[in-house]
Every structure is written in C-alpha cells, then in structure tokens.
Amino acid sequence: xxTVTQSQPExxxxxxxxxxxxxxxxxxxxxxYLFWYKQPPSRQMILVIRQEAYKQQNATENxxxxxxxxxxxxxxxxxxxxxxxxxxxxxxAYRREETSGSRLTFGEGTQLTVNP
Amino acid sequence: xxxxxxxxxxxxxxxxxQVTLRCSPKxxxxxxxxxxxALGQGPQFIFQYYEEExxxxxxxxxxFSGHQFPNYSSELNVNALLLGDSALYLCASRRxxxxxxxxxxxxxxxxxx
Numbered sequence: 094x095x096t097v098t099q100s101q102p103e104x105x106x107x108x109x110x111x112x113x114x115x116x117x118x119x120x121x122x123x124x125x126y127l128f129w130y131k132q133p134p135s136r137q138m139i140l141v142i143r144q145e146a147y148k149q150q151n152a153t154e155n156x157x158x159x160x161x162x163x164x165x166x167x168x169x170x171x172x173x174x175x176x177x178x179x180x181x182x183x184x185x186a187y188r189r190e191e192t193s194g195s196r197l198t199f200g201e202g203t204q205l206t207v208n209p
Numbered sequence: 210x211x212x213x214x215x216x217x218x219x220x221x222x223x224x225x226x227q228v229t230l231r232c233s234p235k236x237x238x239x240x241x242x243x244x245x246x247a248l249g250q251g252p253q254f255i256f257q258y259y260e261e262e263x264x265x266x267x268x269x270x271x272x273f274s275g276h277q278f279p280n281y282s283s284e285l286n287v288n289a290l291l292l293g294d295s296a297l298y299l300c301a302s303r304r305x306x307x308x309x310x311x312x313x314x315x316x317x318x319x320x321x322x
Binding site: 197 | 254269314
C-alpha cells in the first residue's frame with residue numbers, strides 16, 4: 094500500500110521569506126501523480142501544485158515550486174515570498190490511476206504559520 | 210460555476226443513529242469520491258463512484274455506504290454511528306478517469322454524541 098509521510102507537523106515563516114515543506118512517499122509504481130493541497134480554516138481543500146511522475150522537470154506555479162526526487166521518493170514544496178494568506182494546513186498527496194478508478198492518499202499535514 | 214457543494218455543513222447525531230450526507234459535483238464532473246478527515250489528521254479515502262457504481266473502496270466498514278444518481282450527485286450513508294465517526298467528511302469530484310484533477314467541497318462536519 095502507498096504511504097505518504099510529512100515529518101513536520103508545524104512550520105513557521107516570516108512574511109516575504111521562503112519556506113520548504115517536506116514530504117516522502119512509498120510506492121512500488123513508476124507512474125503516478127503527486128500533489129500539494131492547502132486547507133485553510135474554511136476547510137476546503139485547494140490544489141496548490143501537481144507533479145506527474147514521468148516528468149523530470151519540477152512543477153512551478155507562481156510562488157510555489159516543488160523539488161521532485163523520484164529515486165529518493167521525495168516531494169518537497171517551496172513557498173517563496175510568503176504571504177499572510179499562505180497560512181494554512183498543507184497536505185502532500187499521492188494518486189495512481191487504475192482501471193477501476195483512483196484514490197488520493199494524504200499525509201498527516203503540516204500547519205504553516207506566517208508571521209508578519 | 211458553483212463548484213462542489215455539500216450539505217449539510219454541520220450535523221450532530223446520537224450514537225446508533227443513521228446519517229446521510231449529500232454532494233453535488235462541479236459542473237461537467239461525473240466522478241465523485243468521499244473522504245473522512247478526523248481532527249488533526251489527513252483525509253482518508255472512503256470510496257469512489259463513477260457511472261453510478263462504486264469503483265474503489267478504502268478500508269472502511271460496511272456501515273459506510275454510498276450512492277450515485279444519474280445526475281452524478283452522490284450520497285454517503287453511515288449506519289449505527291459511533292463516537293469515532295465524528296469527523297469532517299469531504300466530497301471531491303472530477304471529470305472521468307485519467308489525469309483530471311479533483312476539486313473538493315467544503316465538507317460536512319459530523320459530530321456524534
């Protein structure tokens with residue numbers, strides 16, 4: 094079974110600075126997707142960034158970028174120029190497509206605090 | 210576009226009762242998944258519905274059941290509620306299978322007393 098591990102229950106960063114959230118996963122598959130989701134107090138899970146395992150290039154979305162190390166099964170999220178609105182719980186997630194469907198496997202989350 | 214909508218937003222039930230949660234997927238989406246998120250934890254996959262059939266199921270007892278209607282909306286039913294069923298229940302929808310991204314609703318907060 095696939096597992097996703099986030100070893101940092103809490104992180105904090107100063108506004109305008111950079112922070113990196115860590116994620117490792119375990120799978121025997123070679124074709125899959127990885128995601129970072131943000132969950133603010135409103136509870137809605139919002140997709141931040143996604144990475145296809147077959148792509149060597151790291152995904153970027155504005156201030157958000159990932160460091161995808163497939164051999165090491167590592168998938169970290171870097172947030173640059175942190176803003177107060179970035180404060181939230183961040184979840185790393187894994188998904189593999191199967192003929193029967195798919196499911197997201199989430200880590201335990203990292204609570205990010207942004208200090209003004 | 211209304212996005213994924215869930216109802217109700219909050220619910221309080223007594224142990225042993227039954228509950229039904231509802232989800233309307235985002236326009237154009239036909240696949241619905243349900244997740245249970247206990248306080249302070251990551252969401253856990255319950256099951257996925259596509260073409261009105263349960264396609265995948267997570268490690269949840271048979272007390273958890275679901276249904277998908279022809280308009281792609283879905284219900285999650287939980288029988289014989291336990292205190293441990295207290296959680297945020299999230300619905301996610303996507304278009305078909307393959308690489309499509311999933312969009313989440315704001316969830317239903319279920320409290321069992």
